[in-house]
Amino acid sequence: MIGRVSIKISNQRNSYKFTLNRNITILRGDSGTGKTTLYDMIRDYNNLGRESGVKISGGNIVTLEGRNWEDELDKLSKKIVVIDEGSKFVFSKEFANKVKGCDNYFLIITRSYLSQLPYSVDEIYRIKGTGKNKEFERVYTDIDKFYDNPDPNRFPFMPDIIITEDSKSGYEFFLDTVKNTNIKCEAAGGKLPLYYIQPDIKGKIMMQIAHIKLDN
Numbered sequence: 001m002i003g004r005v006s007i008k009i010s011n012q013r014n015s016y017k018f019t020l021n022r023n024i025t026i027l028r029g030d031s032g033t034g035k036t037t038l039y040d041m042i043r044d045y046n047n048l049g050r051e052s053g054v055k056i057s058g059g060n061i062v063t064l065e066g067r068n069w070e071d072e073l074d075k076l077s078k079k080i081v082v083i084d085e086g087s088k089f090v091f092s093k094e095f096a097n098k099v100k101g102c103d104n105y106f107l108i109i110t111r112s113y114l115s116q117l118p119y120s121v122d123e124i125y126r127i128k129g130t131g132k133n134k135e136f137e138r139v140y141t142d143i144d145k146f147y148d149n150p151d152p153n154r155f156p157f158m159p160d161i162i163i164t165e166d167s168k169s170g171y172e173f174f175l176d177t178v179k180n181t182n183i184k185c186e187a188a189g190g191k192l193p194l195y196y197i198q199p200d201i202k203g204k205i206m207m208q209i210a211h212i213k214l215d216n
Contacts (some may be wrong), residue, residue: 005080005105007058009041016041016127018136020080020105021060021151024119027109027136029126035109038127039063039084059105070094078103085110091115163188 005020016038030034035206043063044052061080064072069089073081081104090108091096096116099106108114125136162178164171175185 005059007056007061007080009038009045009054009056009061009215010104011041011053013132014038014134015042016134016136018125020107022120022123023105024099024117024123025105025107026114026124027107027126028111028124028139034127034129038134039082039109042082070098071097073102073104076104080082080105080107082107083109090114090117106195123198159183161186167179 007016007018007020009016014034014037016034027035027038041052041054042056042061045054045056046062057089059080060078061082062076064076064081064083065087069087083090083106091112091114093116099117099129108117121140122138124139126139126211128135128137160183162174162183162185164174164185164187171187178185
């Protein structure tokens with residue numbers, strides 16, 4: 001799937017409208033905000049169709065859960081896959097690899113940080129609305145993004161060394177940022193222990209940058 005997908009899900013008591021802009025969208029929020037209700041409505045529609053009383057427009061949406069999630073996901077193509085926060089497999093490397101290798105969109109309901117997945121801070125949402133009509137709103141609307149103004153003076157502290165996990169765009173970005181400073185920038189190449197990259201780090205302030213992904 002490519003591009004924006006606008007979805008509406010409704011029954012007699014609830015109506016949800018939201019837009020998915022990328023392949024991974026995160027839905028957060030406290031208990032009682034409507035996340036579980038949304039998931040249950042989608043699951044009921046998958047199981048019962050029109051008899052569920054749920055109407056869905058804008059995309060082909062399915063829920064994914066249970067111990068056979070890998071087999072079920074392998075059968076899906078160009079779907080919007082919704083996963084509830086009780087599904088622990090979203091934290092696994094196996095799930096991350098499946099996401100990278102398929103053409104589905106994912107809406108993941110979780111209050112946890114999924115470090116293995118490359119999702120954008122712009123695609124983290126919560127549910128807005130307390131009555132029947134509900135929408136998604138961005139959690140981070142006024143975030144001060146460092147990459148919009150890459151000034152090393154805006155670091156929360158002044159490191160001696162910056163070590164990036166990747167050796168491509170992320171490393172090149174920070175290398176260019178600190179080129180006129182005394183800050184040293186090294187690339188760990190993804191897997192090497194830090195002491196292989198920079199053996200003389202004792203007594204120095206080090207900042208590690210993991211999972212850099214810079215969008216064009």
